[in-house]
Ligand SMILES: Cc1cc2nc3c(=O)[nH]c(=O)nc-3n(C[C@H](O)[C@H](O)[C@H](O)COP(=O)(O)OP(=O)(O)OC[C@H]3O[C@@H](n4cnc5c(N)ncnc54)[C@H](O)[C@@H]3O)c2cc1C
């Protein structure tokens with residue numbers, strides 16, 4: 001096969017090598033604009049695992065690379081004058097130039113033609129003269145641009161500015177992050193040794209800080225001198241160096257995240273950064289490039305046609321690329337928002353930094369550095385007021401709100417059961433909630449319980465509006481208090497435009513086949529074309545419903561509930577006021593955010609007056625409508641939280657969406673947690689995170705990283721009422737309280753889980 005490879009970066013060279021290794025008869029030319037030893041960048045990070053994969057592909061080059069590998073285990077973080085070191089991270093790195101020189105040598109040995117100092121303006125002539133063309137021409141690929149309508153590149157230019165520098169200062173004991181506060185804002189560095197004499201030193205900051213420093217107007221020399229001053233105390237008098245001579249100006253850039261809908265066209269395939277880029281802070285760009293090269297070389301030899309090989313290449317590599325890009329997005333967004341976290345205690349800041357990509361979990365950190373994690377856990381417990389048994393994981397730290405004291409941070413999120421009769425909870429509710437209260441969570445919620453018959457979502461929803469409701473709820477609350485250590489929260493709400501609809505397991509949010517009741521909302525905006533057009537609430541309605549909330553709160557107080565939550569999320573009545581998607585009012589309850597919040601706050605204030613002063617009140621909000629360009633955004637949710645906080649709401653239960661059929665949520669593990677993180681760390685208000693949180697590891701990492709104060713799990717508690725007790729068993733925590741009659745079951749479970757603990761690892 002006659003092959004042209006455009007670009008002699010890691011992707012291009014390694015692809016050429018991999019092809020030649022599979023069939024020495026291939027005629028391969030690699031074309032590169034630079035000179036052989038004229039490359040930008042300093043060290044790149046790889047992992048020992050990546051190198052093992054490379055060794056299986058080409059043992060010779062892998063051995064050469066290994067000879068030059070620098071290894072380091074520790075990560076050091078300088079923050080607020082404190083240097084915190086954790087270990088067990090196992091990185092290795094090599095100079096980019098060294099790597100390319102080794103790959104060039106290997107390519108030459110295998111008989112590959114290397115054509116340097118040759119600019120490629122257009123890949124088309126190569127496509128005509130060669131059987132196969134690989135476009136490995138990097139982030140700003142011209143080949144990709146030549147067929148942009150086919151590849152459909154999506155290039156997301158990110159917020160921070162960075163410059164890739166080097167230094168002779170030693171960072172050989174740890175991969176080092178340095179955060180420096182300057183007169184123009186925070187500037188930080190990612191530093192790591194990759195050769196005995198040289199370390200990479202990437203300097204990064206926000207666009208605003210960059211502009212305030214005037215980096216854009218500086219020459220490269222001035223820019224470097226400024227960075228040297230900023231990081232002087234870490235550089236030991238050593239200069240910073242740039243080798244990006246091919247870049248114009250000061251060499252600062254914004255990272256472009258590249259995604260392409262397709263990676264191939266006719267006989268050309270994109271590879272490496274040209275196809276997909278991964279942010280440098282997870283050190284995976286070179287790994288992706290090298291592994292993609294191996295994959296395509298494999299498929300070109302296993303598949304009957306070029307088209308079949310390309311198809312396999314795209315489908316196999318795309319999953320891996322998306323996985324890494326998702327981790328890279330988490331990581332780069334963390335750095336973009338780092339100023340939000342810089343006030344955290346150094347322990348928490350360090351933990352948040354280490355877990356930022358969500359690839360390293362809590363238990364994974366324990367495997368890496370048990371001592372460091374143990375200290376961090378002890379810090380968390382002490383700060384939570386537990387100074388006795390400080391080595392419990394964060395989920396088992398106590399939490400207090402007003403006089404409410406929770407034994408741990410796990411919450412059974414509210415979940416409608418649709419089993420009520422005329423609003424009255426039945427034996428189903430008693431059995432269901434009693435089981436969850438026995439299951440170990442610190443706090444259990446009852447479902448959205450409605451303030452009036454018309455305020456119900458479905459005919460199966462529970463209420464707080466009739467004497468028999470009070471009796472039934474009180475029986476449950478008495479049981480929970482008498483037989484368990486759990487606390488119980490009543491969620492009160494009004495369905496608004498989503499009322500008079502079918503049971504959850506029927507056609508959700510669709511009107512009843514018959515027996516519909518009239519519904520009301522902020523404005524005459526129906527949930528869907530099939531739902532009723534709600535009545536826009538007039539003054540009398542506003543007063544009546546507010547008073548119904550008050551009466552329900554009084555009933556919940558008489559029942560003895562420990563906490564109250566006002567449901568102002570998910571498109572129900574109060575939510576219909578908050579989001580501009582459904583609030584079209586022109587009076588003082590519509591328009592600006594302050595106006596849209598007026599009614600929910602009036603309800604809260606009226607309820608607060610009758611709710612016992614020693615007990616907390618929470619509000620649940622949809623912190624984004626997930627409707628691009630319209631509706632509530634995460635930034636606006638911060639403003640909502642500020643208004644709640646100012647009004648005296650004790651904690652914000654941060655949910656999202658369900659406010660519009662046009663919503664386009666991006667699901668994933670813990671997908672709503674960033675919303676809680678943002679509110680908590682920008683306002684200082686206590687928050688609860690919820691949404692696809694299902695493992696003990698998720699809960700622990702959310703808490704220790706300071707992304708929420710409490711963690712709600714809904715569906716996991718439908719599958720397992722004893723989720724918390726089971727989590728404790730798996731984590732080896734023996735300090736949870738089981739109900740006395742269940743102790744033999746507990747003991748057997750502990751014995752069984754100890755048997756599965758292998759070599760000191762918790763499973
Ligand atoms: C600051 C920074 C730090 C990084 N740190 C790491 C790290 O620690 N670990 C890691 O794995 N990755 C890291 N990366 C990413 C890594 O450098 C890239 O992902 C990797 O180099 C991709 O390889 P590639 O071969 O696709 O592209 P490149 O390495 O960019 O190679 C493309 C080649 O094509 C040539 N070329 C481009 N256009 C033309 C043209 N028109 N004509 C002729 N030749 C052309 C270029 O000169 C270049 O040699 C980092 C990136 C940056 C920006």
Ligand SMILES: Cc1cc2nc3c(=O)[nH]c(=O)nc-3n(C[C@H](O)[C@H](O)[C@H](O)COP(=O)(O)O)c2cc1C
Pocket residue numbers: 413414415416417447448491504567620655690691692693712713714715716
């Ligand atoms: C069956 C069911 C009923 C729900 N009912 C309510 C409710 O009454 N009030 C509420 O605020 N959220 C309700 N939710 C939303 C959950 O509290 C939670 O926010 C959501 O399920 C995401 O959490 P998860 O991924 O842990 O399930 C319900 C969810 C489910 C699955």
